[in-house]
Amino acid sequence: xxxxxxxxxxxxxxxxxxxxxxxxxxxxxxxxxxxxxxxxxxxxxxxxxxxxxxxxxxxxxxxxxxxxxxxxxxxxxxxxxxxxxxxxxxxxxxxxxxxxxxxxxxxxxxxxxxxxxxx
Amino acid sequence: xxxxxxxxxxxxxxxxxxxxxxxxxxxxxxxxxxxxxxxxxxxxxxxxxxxxxxxxxxxxxxxxxxxxxxxxxxxxxxxxxxxxxxxxxxxxxxxxxxxxxxxxxxxxxx
Numbered sequence: 001x002x003x004x005x006x007x008x009x010x011x012x013x014x015x016x017x018x019x020x021x022x023x024x025x026x027x028x029x030x031x032x033x034x035x036x037x038x039x040x041x042x043x044x045x046x047x048x049x050x051x052x053x054x055x056x057x058x059x060x061x062x063x064x065x066x067x068x069x070x071x072x073x074x075x076x077x078x079x080x081x082x083x084x085x086x087x088x089x090x091x092x093x094x095x096x097x098x099x100x101x102x103x104x105x106x107x108x109x110x111x112x113x114x115x116x117x118x119x
Numbered sequence: 120x121x122x123x124x125x126x127x128x129x130x131x132x133x134x135x136x137x138x139x140x141x142x143x144x145x146x147x148x149x150x151x152x153x154x155x156x157x158x159x160x161x162x163x164x165x166x167x168x169x170x171x172x173x174x175x176x177x178x179x180x181x182x183x184x185x186x187x188x189x190x191x192x193x194x195x196x197x198x199x200x201x202x203x204x205x206x207x208x209x210x211x212x213x214x215x216x217x218x219x220x221x222x223x224x225x226x227x228x229x
Contacts, residue, residue, distance in 0.1 A: 044206075044223040095165075
């Protein structure tokens with residue numbers, strides 16, 4: 001059974017940093033693309049970043065490019081999102097999902113982790 | 120990376136059919152057959168309903184169907200049921216090697 005467990009959210013001040021984790025199980029993690037999607041309170045879904053399977057090419061939304069870094073540790077079956085220079089508008093529930101940027105077939109999602117950027 | 124355009128809300132009575140549109144450009148919806156649709160109930164993670172424009176994942180009811188014409192994709196739900204009441208989002212690959220979601224549509228079952 002595929003499971004994704006998001007963690008690492010919390011309250012952080014503007015300009016601060018935070019690292020989110022997504023622990024995966026039930027599939028060969030190293031072979032699959034993975035994605036982060038966020039949802040601000042009361043708002044819609046926003047694609048944030050993807051890491052492709054195989055060559056692990058990374059992709060970013062313009063809104064986070066240069067501030068966020070997606071990475072993965074295949075030995076720990078874990079996907080990460082390192083977030084820096086955080087802004088109030090980054091406040092959202094962050095979901096990891098199994099699937100990549102091209103086809104966007106996100107059949108499995110984590111439960112989400114809330115990031116609040118506030119002083 | 121402008122969001123795809125969806126109606127803010129649609130409604131229908133049980134048993135009826137409704138269609139949710141998702142309008143983009145030739146650089147996203149119109150240029151690729153990589154449109155997917157997600158259902159989200161309050162407080163829950165999204166659920167994949169349609170992928171690659173027309174395909175249904177295993178376990179998703181055949182009351183849900185997808186299509187595309189030009190720069191507009193559509194999700195049709197037939198035989199509306201109370202449990203279909205939720206938010207629906209479309210998503211497409213873009214020519215910038217990114218992915219974009221629609222603004223979301225709230226479906227109300229009357």
